[in-house]
Amino acid sequence: MGRRRTVLDARRDREFEAFVAGAAGRLLHAATLLTAEPAGDNPRARRLLTLSLAHTYACWDRLRGEDPYDRTRQYLATRFSRAAWHQYGALGALSRFRARAHGPLARLSPQERLILVLRLYEGVAEEQAAALLGLPRERVHAICDRATATLLHPPREPAPSVPVAKVASP
Amino acid sequence: MNRPQREAAARRIMENTPPPVPPELHAEVVRRGGRIRRRRRVAMLLMWLLLVAATVAFVVWAVTVQPWVEPPSETTPPLNGW
Numbered sequence: 001m002g003r004r005r006t007v008l009d010a011r012r013d014r015e016f017e018a019f020v021a022g023a024a025g026r027l028l029h030a031a032t033l034l035t036a037e038p039a040g041d042n043p044r045a046r047r048l049l050t051l052s053l054a055h056t057y058a059c060w061d062r063l064r065g066e067d068p069y070d071r072t073r074q075y076l077a078t079r080f081s082r083a084a085w086h087q088y089g090a091l092g093a094l095s096r097f098r099a100r101a102h103g104p105l106a107r108l109s110p111q112e113r114l115i116l117v118l119r120l121y122e123g124v125a126e127e128q129a130a131a132l133l134g135l136p137r138e139r140v141h142a143i144c145d146r147a148t149a150t151l152l153h154p155p156r157e158p159a160p161s162v163p164v165a166k167v168a169s170p
Numbered sequence: 171m172n173r174p175q176r177e178a179a180a181r182r183i184m185e186n187t188p189p190p191v192p193p194e195l196h197a198e199v200v201r202r203g204g205r206i207r208r209r210r211r212v213a214m215l216l217m218w219l220l221l222v223a224a225t226v227a228f229v230v231w232a233v234t235v236q237p238w239v240e241p242p243s244e245t246t247p248p249l250n251g252w
Contacts (some may be wrong), residue, residue: 008229012199020196029188039189050198057203058210104183118179148180150171 012060021055023069027052027076033117034080034110036101044094048083060128075116084110107154112147119144 031045052075056068063071105113114133118124121138126144131136171179 010184016200017196020199024191024195025188028191029185032189039187040214045189046192046195050202053195053199054202054206057199058206104186117184120181128200148176151180151183152202153183 016057016060019056019068023038023072024049024053027069029070030073030117031080031122033078033103033105033121034076034113035104036103036108036113038102048076048080052079072130073122073124077114081111081114081133084114105151107150112143112150115140115143116147116151120148152156 028045028049030043031049032039032042035042035048036098037043037045052072055075056072060069062069099105105116108116115129118129118132119126126134126137126140130140133140135143
């Protein structure tokens with residue numbers, strides 16, 4: 001029993017290592033796009049990816065032929081949307097965790113980023129993305145269109161606010 | 171610019187500058203994933219133990235108390251010498 005278990009463990013570890021070697025680059029890129037961090041300094045994206053991959057590792061034996069990449073991506077997307085709800089929601093505006101956005105998707109909201117990355121970068125079908133996020137399909141379509149438009153034709157920066165001139169004291 | 175062109179342009183924008191994968195990623199993932207697995211296993215074990223304990227306790231209680239036996243009447247006095 002013990003010997004058999006060690007053999008199974010070793011095989012699982014080998015399979016999982018191969019999976020990580022193949023999938024980590026693409027998933028990390030997707031995660032970095034989601035968190036809108038610069039490519040060289042992406043602690044949030046790394047953490048997100050580490051937790052998603054750890055989840056996949058934990059249920060590797062129960063995948064039953066399901067694609068581990070798909071599973072990891074689903075977990076990553078739902079985890080990001082939950083975190084975005086807490087960080088960028090009504091309370092998030094006051095939160096000190098709100099980081100400055102970098103990268104190509106910096107102008108988009110977290111939800112727009114998530115849908116754009118799922119639909120265009122990862123190529124997930126509209127119905128699947130909608131089911132994953134619990135949104136109607138039409139809404140996913142509209143958000144994806146709007147996000148693409150914002151990405152390709154960024155609105156102009158607001159004019160830098162002119163500091164109010166101090167009243168000259170006599 | 172039609173839809174496929176727009177989508178292709180957006181894809182191109184997203185696909186430049188891929189971030190480097192940290193080398194310690196796999197070890198960290200295995201560490202955390204192993205911890206999750208161990209915790210799940212312990213939780214399952216505890217759940218089974220609880221279930222078994224509850225079943226045993228119920229059976230012991232049922233055998234000793236025997237709640238299906240009609241209790242002797244306490245209101246009507248015993249009928250003797252009829």
